[in-house]
Amino acid sequence: MAPLPRLGVGLGYRAPLRADILRHVKDLDFLEVIADAFFREEPMLRALRSMTPCVPHALALSVGSEVRLDYLERVARVVEVTDPPWFTDHLAFTQEGDVPIGHLAPVPHTEESLRVVVDNVRKVMRRIQRPFGLENITMPFYWPGSTLDEATFLQEVVKQTGCLLLLDLENVRVNAENHGRVARDFLDRLPLERVVQVHLAGGVHAEGLHHDTHSAPVSQETWDLLEYLCDVAPPAGVLIERDAGFPPFADLLGEVRHARSILEGAAA
Ligand SMILES: [Fe+2]
Structure with missing residues (x-):
């Protein structure tokens, strides 16, 4: 794979932030756009793209169950309009049969589930011929009966499909703290050279658990x-x-x- 352009540090585009983002677009190296939010908003997407690089992030490819062709076509259109260096979705399922479940659900870490994910990721990559990154989600629970651990499962998906990772470091922290693990140990077991992009966010702590609400500043741990x-x-x-x-x-x-200073510090 040819080396990908180093985009730098960006912000997730959200409608409530639109006016500020447009005013400060020169202070952001790129925008991540939720693909689903632009299925019927192509003029706005084109306008954003004319100002800065835009990386599509889809919510419902559902690589853990079944990729629906109509949805895949809509994501493909967003990718075509934005012409990004890569695009992403989550290692999750959001649909079971015809039923959208309304959130990102963790996949079981079994050989059978691995085959399903690998087939689906290949299907996405065959249709949209751009580097594709999968994001690690927060795990409210791990499925009973899992035979692989989360890091091994991610390694295998990457190895068998050639996809990239969108590493959400807040999700790594939240999972580690909620499940009594060490976040750096988890990172050490991932193919970090395959991480194309990072997500940073902040959440809340309630009733003994950390939640990835994206409603608070990035924590020092992250x-x-x-x-x-x-x-x-x-x-x-x-x-x-x-x-x-x-x-x-x-x-x-x-x-x-702050993120830019860390990234540039590492490059120096
Ligand atoms: Fe994220």
């Missing part, structure tokens, strides 16, 4: 994981995700600058 990753394998893109509890935009720009 910044530390970014430094750790950048020392080993600096990713081509780093993204700040904020979906709720929007602070003054200057705070988000501060997080973008």
Whole structure:
């Protein structure tokens, strides 16, 4: 695979942030756009793309169950319009049969589930011939009967399909803390050279558990994981995700600058 362009540090485009993003687009190296939000908004997508690189992030390819062709075609269209260096979705399932389940559900870590994911990822990559990254999600639970651990499962998907990883470091932290593990041990077991992009976000702690709400500043623990990753394998893109509890935009720009200083520090 040819080396991917190093995009730098961007922000997740969200409608409530639109005016601020447009005003400060020069302070952001790229935008991540939720593909689903633009299926009927092509003019807006074209406008954003004319200003800055846009990386599509899809929500419902559902590689853990079955990729629906109509949805895949819609994602393909967003990729065509944005002409990105890569695009992404989650290692999850969001659909079972004809029933959308409305959120990202973890896949069982079994050989059977691995075959399903590998087949689906290949199907996506055959239709959309761009580098494709899968994001690690938060695991509210691990399926009983799993025969592989999460890191081995991710390694195998990458090895068997040639896909990339979108590494959500907040999700790594949340899973480690909720399940009594060490986040860096998990990172050490991933093929970090295949990480194309990173997600950074902040969540809340409630009723004894961490939740990935994207509603708070990035925590120091998650910044530390970014430094750790950048020392080993600096990713081509780093993204700040904020979906709720929007602070003054200057705070988000501060997080973008902080991420940039870590990324550039690693490159120096
Ligand atoms: Fe994420």
